[in-house]
Amino acid sequence: MAGFDKVVSSYEEAMAGLTDGMTVIAGGFGLCGIPENLIAEIKRKNTKGLTLVSNNCGVDDFGLGILLPERQIKKIVASYVGENAEFERQMMNGELEVELTPQGTLAEKMRAGGAGIPAFYTATGYGTPVAKGKEEREFNGRHYILEPSIIGDFAIVKAWKADRYGNLVFRKTARNFNPLAATAGKITVVEVEEIVEPGDLDPDQIHTPGIYVNRLIKSTFEKRIEQRTTRPSATASA
Amino acid sequence: MALSREQIAQRVAQELKDGYYVNLGIGIPTLVANYVPADIEVMLQSENGLLGMGQFPTEEEIDADLINAGKQTVTMATGASIFDSAESFAMIRGGHVDLTVLGAFEVDVNGNIASYMIPGKLIKGMGGAMDLVAGADNIIVTMTHASKHGVSKLLTNCSLPLTGKGCIKKVLTDLAFIEIKNGKFYLIERAPGVTVEEIIKLTEGELVIPADVPEMQL
Numbered sequence: 001m002a003g004f005d006k007v008v009s010s011y012e013e014a015m016a017g018l019t020d021g022m023t024v025i026a027g028g029f030g031l032c033g034i035p036e037n038l039i040a041e042i043k044r045k046n047t048k049g050l051t052l053v054s055n056n057c058g059v060d061d062f063g064l065g066i067l068l069p070e071r072q073i074k075k076i077v078a079s080y081v082g083e084n085a086e087f088e089r090q091m092m093n094g095e096l097e098v099e100l101t102p103q104g105t106l107a108e109k110m111r112a113g114g115a116g117i118p119a120f121y122t123a124t125g126y127g128t129p130v131a132k133g134k135e136e137r138e139f140n141g142r143h144y145i146l147e148p149s150i151i152g153d154f155a156i157v158k159a160w161k162a163d164r165y166g167n168l169v170f171r172k173t174a175r176n177f178n179p180l181a182a183t184a185g186k187i188t189v190v191e192v193e194e195i196v197e198p199g200d201l202d203p204d205q206i207h208t209p210g211i212y213v214n215r216l217i218k219s220t221f222e223k224r225i226e227q228r229t230t231r232p233s234a235t236a237s238a
Numbered sequence: 239m240a241l242s243r244e245q246i247a248q249r250v251a252q253e254l255k256d257g258y259y260v261n262l263g264i265g266i267p268t269l270v271a272n273y274v275p276a277d278i279e280v281m282l283q284s285e286n287g288l289l290g291m292g293q294f295p296t297e298e299e300i301d302a303d304l305i306n307a308g309k310q311t312v313t314m315a316t317g318a319s320i321f322d323s324a325e326s327f328a329m330i331r332g333g334h335v336d337l338t339v340l341g342a343f344e345v346d347v348n349g350n351i352a353s354y355m356i357p358g359k360l361i362k363g364m365g366g367a368m369d370l371v372a373g374a375d376n377i378i379v380t381m382t383h384a385s386k387h388g389v390s391k392l393l394t395n396c397s398l399p400l401t402g403k404g405c406i407k408k409v410l411t412d413l414a415f416i417e418i419k420n421g422k423f424y425l426i427e428r429a430p431g432v433t434v435e436e437i438i439k440l441t442e443g444e445l446v447i448p449a450d451v452p453e454m455q456l
Contacts, residue, residue: 029286029323030309032302055323080363088360100361103285104327104369111324123372124331127403129355130368143403160303172320173287174303179322207322223302229310233296 006166006216007195011041014189014217018047018154021074025110025152026054026064027181030083030226033174034063035191037219038156043067053077053150055106055177060084062224071095077150079103083226102130105147107180112149114183114212119148155185158221159208162192163199166213167206175207182212189215239431240412241454246380248273248456250339250410253378254280261285261330261370263340264308266380270339281315283335285366287326290318307366330366331373338374340367342381342406344396347443349406349418351379352398364401371402383411383440390442392416392423413437415454422446427454 008014015038018024024042028034039058042050043066052073058065065084067073075097082088090096101109102124112120121144125131135146157178160171168190170178182188195218241249243266251273254260261283262268271291274280282291284306291306292313299313306312314320329335342353351371354364371377384390392409409416414437415427423445428437430453438445 030305032286032305032309078363080365082360082362092360098361100363102364102368103323103366104331104373107323107327122331124369126372127350128368128400130364170322172301172303172314173284173305175320175322176287177323180324225300225302225305225311227305227308227310228300229294229312230297230300231294233298 004165004198004210006210006213007164008215008217011037011217014038014191014215015041015045015154017187018042018045020047021049022047022153023051023053025150025155025181025184026052027157027176027178028063029055029173029176031058031063031224033158033170033176033178034058035156035158036063036221037191038189039064039066042072043070046070046072048072049074051075051077053106053110053152055079055103056083057081057087058084059226060086075099077101077106079106100130107177109147109150110177110180110184113151114180117149119146121146150184152185153187155181155188157182157188157190159190159192161194161196161201162190162216163196163201163210164216165198166190166210166216167201168192168208168210168213169201169205170207179208182208187214188212189217191217191219193221194218239429241429244269245456246410246412249415249454250378250380251275253337254278255336258336259283259289259334260337260339261335261374263367263370265341267339267341268308281317283329284312285326285330285370287321287323288314288318289321289329290315292318327366327369330369333373333375335374336376338370338377339380340370340377342379342391342401343398344391344393345379345381345406345409345418346393346396347418347421347423349404350396351401351406352396353401355399357399367401371405377406377408379406379409381409381411383413383437388440390440392441392443394443413440424448425451427452429454430456
């Protein structure tokens with residue numbers, strides 16, 4: 001690695017230093033824009049006792065769900081879970097700690113964590129189970145709760161394109177939590193579909209500047225679809 | 239006759255105004271998109287990071303990188319924009335979305351809503367619902383008026399853990415259109431063929447009945 005070149009050549013190198021008990025922030029919404037190969041590498045390494053911060057927890061055989069069978073996840077911080085049978089089983093048996101967090105609060109926790117803001121007030125969750133044990137304060141007659149931000153030992157991110165310096169471009173709704181996760185990792189690892197040379201990306205079109213990125217790897221992606229919904233094709237040939 | 243899911247969506251669609259940015263929740267709210275009046279333009283916000291959600295794709299158009307908040311494959315409408323999840327909830331929490339439509343298990347006379355958790359059952363999570371109810375001023379809740387066993391969902395006090403406190407002002411059920419103010423339900427309209435008596439019977443919280451309760455026009 002030289003200068004600002006963030007490219008690594010193996011997944012082993014990409015996730016080097018991840019050890020038992022660490023906190024990992026993962027981008028993705030459902031199965032859209034998830035760092036699927038970095039998750040597979042965590043499975044291969046069999047790192048245990050992890051705290052995962054991600055909007056969802058994948059399905060039984062794809063995404064973060066693949067870390068469940070070997071009990072690699074100790075705790076998950078997510079807004080919506082339970083699309084997988086093994087998750088449900090572990091949660092119901094108390095084997096897996098689940099901290100349900102409102103989606104916008106989760107996104108802001110990552111954003112704030114990456115931006116050096118330790119906590120923030122939000123009206124979201126006031127008067128609900130989410131507010132339990134949290135400081136409450138009134139501003140201009142409205143009630144807010146204090147939410148701590150999140151920083152991960154690792155952040156794992158999926159982007160569309162990058163240059164070798166780690167400047168990132170995301171594609172469509174595969175962006176979701178990824179740019180936020182990228183800012184909030186002590187070590188941020190990004191996998192992409194294409195790596196170009198510095199200067200090949202228009203600086204005005206970069207979504208995440210390379211300063212947030214530590215390691216970059218090119219891969220291929222299955223991109224599994226969770227809910228395949230279609231309309232009839234009007235232009236179908238006879 | 240109680241309204242069908244489609245008819246609830248149809249009545250909600252009458253509340254849409256030209257130029258509205260709208261967030262539609264999963265279930266009945268999603269159906270509202272099918273009844274946008276032809277003479278107005280609305281833009282649908284999907285909280286996973288899309289403003290200007292289009293219709294479902296054709297088989298050829300399917301793109302794994304383009305889904306809605308229900309994780310369904312979608313397309314983008316002309317003039318759409320894409321953003322990250324923090325930006326998406328800045329729009330929602332910051333009160334920039336003109337109308338939010340979402341489902342619920344229970345609503346009470348103080349505008350409290352319970353919609354995400356039944357203790358003892360599998361808890362999947364609140365997703366974006368807590369942010370939506372905390373951030374939006376104009377919210378319509380859609381739900382059935384009572385359970386299959388005739389237990390009212392319009393209560394004096396929500397019995398389930400709350401999604402939001404004091405944030406709901408309008409509820410459209412399969413029987414009635416109800417507004418919430420001053421700690422009471424107000425009956426605004428009734429579903430075609432449904433009597434005021436039937437609605438009273440299935441409303442547990444205090445219900446104010448005006449002299450005239452018109453039938454909904456669908």
